[in-house]
Amino acid sequence: MNRAIVHMDMDTFFVSCERLLNSKLNGIPLIIGGGDRGVVASCSYEARKFGVRSAMPIRMAQRLCPDVKIIKGDHEMYSKLSHTVTEIIQEKVPVMEKASIDEFYLDLSGMDKFYGCYQWTQEIASTVTRETGLPISFALSTNKTVSKIGTSEAKPVGRLEIKEHEVKPFLNPLSIRKIPMVGDATFRLLSRIGIRTIQTLSEMPAEVLEQMIGKNGTELWKKANGIDENPVVPYSERKSISTERTFSTDTMDVTALRVLISGMAEQLAYQLRKEKWLTSTVVIKIRYANFDTETKQCRVSYTSADHTLSRVALDLFNKAYTRRMRLRLVGLRFTGLVHGLHQMNLFEDTAEMISLYQSMDHIKNRFGSQAVGRASGFDFDNKH
Template identity: 65%
Template sequence: MERAIAHLDLDTFFVSCERLVNSSLNGLPIIIGGGDRGVVSSCSYEARYFGVRSAMPIHMATKLCPQALVIKGDMQLYSKMSHLITDIITAEAPIVEKASIDEFYLDLTGMDRFFGTYKWTSELINKVKKESGLPLSYALSINKTVSKIGTGEAKPLGTLYIPTADVQSFLNPLSIQKIPMLGQVTYTTLSRIGIRNIQTLSQMPIQILQQILGKTGVDLWKKANGIDLTPVEPYRERKSISTEHTFEEDTIDISFIKSLLLGMVEKLAFQLRSEQWLTSTVTVKIRYANFDTETKQQRIPYSAADHILNQIIYELFDKLYQRRMRIRLIGIQFSGLVHGNYQINLFEDTQELMTLYHVLDQIKKKYGIHTITRCASATLKHKTKASNTNK
């Protein structure tokens, strides 16, 4: 049975959310980002016309487009709208993968037995637009790669259907930069040997690409030939990561407990960023000396930043710990996960802070998670015994 995979992408999501609550922004060049030393998290098509792009330093973006209106961004609003759209889509589609805060894959294979897949998808899109008020584009094809590329070509506010017979003719003239996950380094490597469009890449001997790029070369050759067997992974809101620490001796040392929480957040936040997750729900758990267990949970704007999550964890702990009894166990959990880039949460942060997170994460990946740690959590290891849980 031929697969039918739809890719949905909300057009300039952050900008569209801002325009939804403030119609006076319609038609204006908009930049979403934080301060003169921050970076562009998103921008309108009007700003893109002048060369503004995501991840560009704000000061550079405003030089390219001096008339642009810079908005700090409201992650609370964006998270709310993302959850709303997720609820609409998951209530209708059989298999949904939430690829990021504003991007979805739908596996509609077999639905043509009952009604036209393209027509059904178009009706779903209209429902999302009507109930959310937000614009989006989508493409329908035989796999995730072709559908995602199709959505990119359909934007803004476009739709595209690419049946099997048209896949190669659709892909061939496009730049290899259109292939998902093909970065600048790989593009430069291929460009130097004359491979700049997908047709050339698809006609290269796979053995040569493997010699040049290893497994990545094989994967790119398959995508260039319209081959992608990657399944649509069903979206599960309950997916979470968590960690717990049991004290060797029950304690009431709050300063020590908060230092411990700091280290736990640092560890889990690093895991979130490494696996490209953002969390929308934070939970703190306390088990007292008498084995009574209590939890407190809070829904938050999507994040994977230590400094943001630390503040939430401390606030939840202060609200939860009311008995003034000795504590036997402390735990935290990040749930409501969605794939996404940490950058989208840094509206108030500087480019230097983003770079710092990136460098620290790279060091931890190369030399181990305990290579660099916060001073407050560095001396805790010998005082506790830990257990980690991933769900």
Template identity: 75%
Template sequence: MERAIVHMDLDTFFVSCERLNNSKLSGVPVIIGGGERGVVASCSYEARYYGVRSAMPIKMALKLCPEAKVIKGDMEMYSKLSRTVTEIIEEKAPVVEKASIDEHYLDITGMDKFFGAYQWTEELSTAITKHTGLPISFALSVNKTVAKIGTGEAKPKGKKEIQQMGVRSFLNPLSIKKIPMLGDATFQLLSRIGIRQIYTLAEMPVEVLQQMIGKNGREIWKKANGIDHSPVEPYSERKSISTEHTFGMDTIDIPKLRGLITGMVEKLAYQLRAEQWLTSTVVLKIRYSNFDTETKQCRVSYTSADHTLSQTVMELFDKLYNRRMRIRLIGVRFTNLVRGSLQINIFEDTQEMVSLYQAMDKIKNRFGADKVGRASGFRFENKKNR
């Protein structure tokens, strides 16, 4: 049986949410982001016309489009509307995967026995827009890769169906930039040897591609040929991430405790970014030598940035640790998670700060999460590992 996979993507989601609250923003250039030294989190199609793009410094974006309206952004509102859309889809579709705050995959294989899969998807997208007021695009195809690329080509407010027999003819003329997983570095490498269209990449010997770009070469070659057997993973929202440390000997060493907390926060924040989560609630837990356990929590703006989370946890530690007793265990937990990434959702960080985190995460991805971090977070770890 031929698979029927749908990719649904809310159009300029952050901007669309803001326009629900303020109709005066409709039809004008809008930039979501924070501060003159911040970066563009999202922008309207009117702003894109002038060359504005996500992750661009706000200052540069305003030079390109001086009349743009800049809005800081409200992650809590976006998350609430995202959950509403997810609930509508889950109520109708048999298998749903929430890929990000504004994207969903649906597996509706076999539903065409009862009614047309395309018509069913069209009716669902209409229901989402009617209920929420949010514009949405979708594509129906035989796998996740082709469906996602199809949605990109259908935007804005578009719909597309790519059947098995038409997959190659649909993909062939497109830029290799359209392939999921193919980043800027790989694009530049392939462009230098004249490979710019998916057709050329698909005809390339897979062994040569593997030699050029490594283990991902085969996966990229498969995607260029419209091959993707990955399943739609049923959606389940993660509630929290946490870590704890129990001391071999109870301690009252404050510098040691602060260093450990810094290291714990850095590792959890890296995990948030790696899995594309943002947290809005920070919890600190202390267990004393007499086994009394106390916790304290604090709400923060949605983030996955070490420096923001570390400052909050340290403030909690100063408020919570007032007995001056020896500590047996310390723990940190981030909860109330939503989907999102540092690059597009940290509204108040500067371009330099975002670039710093991206560079650190690249090192961690390649060499391990414990290979780079703040010096204060390494002190206790180094003593512990000796």
């Protein structure tokens, strides 16, 4: 049976959400982001004409487009609208994967005999726009990679079908940047040896690519040749992530406890970023030696930054630990999770902070989650 995989993407999702609330924002250059030292979380097509891009420092974006309007953004509103879109799509398709807050994969394989996959997808997209007012683009093809690239080419508000015999002619003339796994470093490496189009990349021996860029070389060759066997993973929303420590000997060493909580926050925040989650609620739990248990929680702006989450967790610990009594357990939990396009809170953090997190996460991904971290979160020994 031929696969029929759809990639759906909300067009400039954060911008479109803001324009739903304020029609005066239609047609003008618009940035969603935060502060003079912050970065662009999303931008309108009008701003992109001036060279503005996501993750660009706000100050640079303002130099490129002096008349741009900047809005800090409301991630809670975006999350609610994303949930509405998710429900509309989920009830109409057999298998749906939610790749991010505004991006979906659908597996419609076998549905041609009932209705027609392309027509079915068109009706889903029309329903989303009719019921939410949000624009959406999609592409239908044989696998996730080709469909995702197709959506990128179809935007804005585009619909595209790439049949099996059309895959290679469609991919060949495109830049290798269009392949999802090609970042700036890989693009520069391949460009230096004259590989700039997908066709040229597809004609390279897979073994040579593997020697150049490591184990991902073969996977990159497959994608350049329109081969992607990755399945659409059925969507289920994760509710929370947590960790806790039960001490072998009860303790009231507040300094050591604060170090432990800071380390917990850092490890959980790294897990959020790795899995592309943002949290909106921090919960601290303590259990006294007599088994009395206290919990405190606090809502925060959606984030996955451990310097923010650690500060909130420590404040909650100070509020929860009110008795001069030994503790037998400390726990930390992040709830109210949503998927985001970015690995941290682009609305509040600076470009320098984002670069720091990206560097730390790269080291952790390569050498393990304990390879690097803040001194405040290290070395809680287990003597207690």
